[in-house]
Amino acid sequence: MKIQIINGPNLNLLGKREPGIYGSEGFESFYKQLLAKYPDVELSYYQSNVEGEIINKLHEIGFDYDGIVLNAGAYTHTSVAIADAIAGIKTPVVEVHISNVYAREEFRHHSMMAKNCKGIITGFGLMSYELALKSFL
Numbered sequence: 033m034k035i036q037i038i039n040g041p042n043l044n045l046l047g048k049r050e051p052g053i054y055g056s057e058g059f060e061s062f063y064k065q066l067l068a069k070y071p072d073v074e075l076s077y078y079q080s081n082v083e084g085e086i087i088n089k090l091h092e093i094g095f096d097y098d099g100i101v102l103n104a105g106a107y108t109h110t111s112v113a114i115a116d117a118i119a120g121i122k123t124p125v126v127e128v129h130i131s132n133v134y135a136r137e138e139f140r141h142h143s144m145m146a147k148n149c150k151g152i153i154t155g156f157g158l159m160s161y162e163l164a165l166k167s168f169l
């Protein structure tokens with residue numbers, strides 16, 4: 033089972049960025065815990081602040097991986113191009129958010145890509161990623 037986690041813009045700052053909203057744990061330490069907890073899953077992690085690089089990663093892995101866990105950050109709300117990339121690949125994508133986007137500003141209530149995803153998980157902190165991972169097992 034090959035699963036790719038992709039984090040979009042500003043998620044490299046997890047742990048330092050707005051800890052009241054996103055928590056104080058960095059993604060790398062959480063990812064290490066996931067690797068230890070799911071030793072049978074071939075898990076990989078990629079982060080980019082660049083829209084085109086996220087699209088390139090989706091193209092690269094989107095025909096042979098079993099699942100993609102994607103937190104596209106703010107691109108969730110703006111990117112037709114990432115939404116099109118998700119529609120164009122074979123691997124199912126689960127959209128995740130750390131915060132509950134529906135409890136926040138209205139511009140975060142709309143996702144450009146949700147309709148092309150298998151499902152959405154929002155508001156469970158870093159556990160959102162684990163719940164998405166479990167949806168593929």
Ligand code: DQA
Nearest residue numbers: 042103105106129130131140
């Ligand atoms: C986010 C929510 C987005 O609205 C925001 O732009 C992010 C993070 C989340 O994980 O809660 O960067 O995707």
